[in-house]
Structures are given as structure tokens and as C-alpha cells.
Amino acid sequence: MPRQPHRPNREEALALLHEYVENENLRKHALAVEGVMRHMARKYDGEEDAWGIIGLIHDLDWEKFPERHCTMTRQILEEHEWPSDWIRAVLSHGWGLCTDVQPESTLEKCLFAVDELTGLVTACVLVRPSRSVHDLKPKSVKKKWKVRNFAAGADREIIRKGADMLGVSLDELIADVIAGMRDAAADIGLDGNAV
Ligand SMILES: [Fe+2]
Ligand SMILES: [Fe+2]
Numbered sequence: 498m499p500r501q502p503h504r505p506n507r508e509e510a511l512a513l514l515h516e517y518v519e520n521e522n523l524r525k526h527a528l529a530v531e532g533v534m535r536h537m538a539r540k541y542d543g544e545e546d547a548w549g550i551i552g553l554i555h556d557l558d559w560e561k562f563p564e565r566h567c568t569m570t571r572q573i574l575e576e577h578e579w580p581s582d583w584i585r586a587v588l589s590h591g592w593g594l595c596t597d598v599q600p601e602s603t604l605e606k607c608l609f610a611v612d613e614l615t616g617l618v619t620a621c622v623l624v625r626p627s628r629s630v631h632d633l634k635p636k637s638v639k640k641k642w643k644v645r646n647f648a649a650g651a652d653r654e655i656i657r658k659g660a661d662m663l664g665v666s667l668d669e670l671i672a673d674v675i676a677g678m679r680d681a682a683a684d685i686g687l688d689g690n691a692v
Pocket of ligand 2: 526530555556612613
């Protein structure tokens with residue numbers, strides 16, 4: 498009988514993330530992208546756990562190997578015998594930046610589209626008096642979108658490209674990212690209770 502491919506569960510993925518990522522903000526970024534990917538899986542009829550885990554692990558090598566981003570993640574996940582389609586999905590978030598793996602599946606297009614946008618949404622929440630994602634409206638994100646030097650690291654062009662690939666408007670994408678981040682709000686410190 499052919500060997501069943503190993504399908505890591507969330508616990509394993511989280512342990513691996515903690516092994517390679519110590520920075521609190523990068524861990525929160527991983528959890529934010531996971532929350533949004535879970536939301537996207539429900540919306541696009543995907544497998545929620547797989548989408549979430551891929552979101553959680555996508556920046557695995559960023560802290561320790563920034564100059565080899567994606568390449569090292571590939572190596573680590575291969576060593577852990579992760580499914581090749583999961584690895585491909587992870588690599589596709591760096592398309593045009595550090596890989597030539599173009600997003601093809603809906604999962605991959607979602608990951609590409611939401612990654613940078615979680616950063617912009619986080620920045621939008623952190624300048625609110627409430628510091629809560631629960632009362633953040635897409636309109637406020639849209640306003641900050643136009644302010645070039647606000648959260649300048651969140652590449653608007655990539656986000657726009659991702660929305661186009663998915664065939665959704667920027668407004669719809671922003672609403673989805675906010676919804677997914679609300680689900681993860683407590684874990685990412687954006688539920689208004691952060692000190
Ligand atoms: Fe990345
Ligand atoms: Fe990322």
C-alpha cells in the first residue's frame with residue numbers, strides 16, 4: 498500500500514512555528530493570516546484546517562532566514578514531510594518577490610491577496626482609540642489605503658494584484674480580511690483588551 502502523505506495538524510504546525518519564530522509580532526501575523534484563511538476557506542468552500550495551517554506557517558523562515566525567505570520554509574517543510582501541495586501553496590505567497598511559484602488555486606490566490614492586507618488592517622486598528630478590530634469598518638481601511646506613508650510596508654500593489662486574481666473588489670477583500678481577523682482578535686491582541 499502506498500504510504501499516506503503526512504497531514505500535519507494545527508498543534509504540530511503551531512509547535513513548528515514556535516520553534517522558528519520567537520518574535521511576538523510575527524507570531525501574531527501568522528495567527529492573523531490563519532484566521533483570515535479559515536474565513537476564506539468557509540467562503541470559498543475550502544478545507545478549513547488545511548487553509549488555516551498553510552496561513553499559519555507561511556512565514557516560517559522569515560525571522561531566522563530573511564535573505565532566504567520561502568526557500569528555507571520549503572526545506573524545513575520537506576524535512577517534516579509536509580504535503581507537496583501545501584508547500585506549493587506556502588511558496589506561492591512569495592510569487593514575484595522570492596519565488597516564481599504563481600498562485601493558481603483559490604487557496605493560493607487568497608493567501609497572496611490577504612498576507613499584506615492583514616498588516617494594513619493591523620496598523621489601522623492600532624491607531625484607533627478602541628484598539629479593536631471589532632469596530633473597524635472597511636471604509637477606514639480604504640481611507641488609510643490612500644495614505645502612502647501609512648503602513649508603507651503593506652504593499653498596495655500586491656494587495657490589488659491579489660484582489661484581481663481572485664476576481665473580487667478591494668472593498669470585498671478588505672471586508673473579508675476584517676472578518677477573519679475578528680475571529681482571531683483575542684489571539685492577535687486586537688480585541689480592544691490589549692494593555
Ligand atoms: Fe512572506
Ligand atoms: Fe506574511
